[in-house]
Amino acid sequence: MLAAQRRGRILSELSRDGTVRVTDLVELLGVSDMTVRRDLVALHREGLLEKVHGGALAVAEPSSSEPGFAAKSVQRRREKEAIAAAAAELVHPGMAIAVSAGTTTHALTGHLARIPDLTVVTNSVWVADVLHRTGDPTTSVLLTGGLRTPSDALVGPVAVASLRSLHVDAFFMGVHGMDVRAGFSTPNLLESETNRAMIERSRRLIVCVDSSKWGVVGLSSMAGLSAAAVLVTDSGLPAQASGALADHVGELVVVDPIDDDEDELDDAGRVREDA
Structure with a gap:
């Protein structure tokens, strides 16, 4: 390992x-x-x-604390890979989707790279890089501009302005925290504003979040739980949390972490087949 x-x-x-x-x-x-x-x-x-x-x-952590991408990438990798695989099943060739920044959405991108004829809008430097290096040649990627956060998201007025005229079939969003009262939240005010803009421009919100984020509240809320058409999480979620989420989100998808502790992930966030 x-x-x-x-x-x-x-x-x-x-x-x-x-x-x-x-x-x-x-x-x-x-x-x-x-x-x-x-x-x-x-x-x-x-x-x-x-x-x-x-x-x-x-x-x-205080509500304004924002760990960097490298720090978050070592956490709950087995759960994130399982969530990513399940979320990718909701994507089909020809779709236009938006993908937020985050380590769970980075894992999702490894699966998106295998799907042809996608249009992907993202404010994530990491997501754009994976699709540029390993994505299907028929996939188009639109990277927003903006200020770069510690988690390598591009945010702020430039990012929001670039989203105003766009329309996508689904927005795959990672979050810092989820809570019944606070909804989906982040410690970064500008990232919250940018994600809200992506929510407004999408037909469906699909939240990809591991179970450790339950009960965590960031400084700024992006949407209530009921805004999620689908929420994909892992089976580490407490029973009480599962019940609360099932009452609010459109569809709750719960997956088990990948079984093999020895699995290695490649740079695109996928399980290596030669590991």
Whole structure:
């Protein structure tokens, strides 16, 4: 298992209980005590957890905190890949879609690259790069301009202006948090404004979000839960949250994380077939 995969698994375990123990992680990951401690130190330095004697604690983030793309990309990779695969089944050749920035939508892009004759509007530098390098030659990509955020989204007045005359069949949106009262939210005010513009220009909103985002509230809300025609998430979602989401969203799709811990993802966010 690669270091990034181990650390993503550690963060996944931490998000469930708020605490992890070195001894439990050694057994779970099948690695040495020293390797686990090294991973905890690395994650502590990135501000993703608080290292304590014998384990680690979750770090409570303020509503305005916005981790960078690299920090988020190591978290819950198995869940994100499963979500991406399920969301990609909603895309068909010839569609015009919008894709937001984020690590879950980045994983989705690896699947979109295999679908011909798409028109993809995005404010994500990473999404545009994947489709440019690995996408089907019949796919057209429109990258908005704008200011670049820590999560590599292009936002602000330039991005919003570029979206005003467009119309897409569906908008695939990743979110920082989801909550019954706050809806779908982000810590970045300009990103919230840009995503709202994409929601307005799309026929359907499809939210791609892992279960750890339940109960998280960012500084700015982008839409209420009922705005989502489809929400794709993973089976780590608490039963109470599943019930609440089912009551609000048009369709709730729940998937199990990919089974093989040894799976490696390529640069496009897809499971490598030669791994």
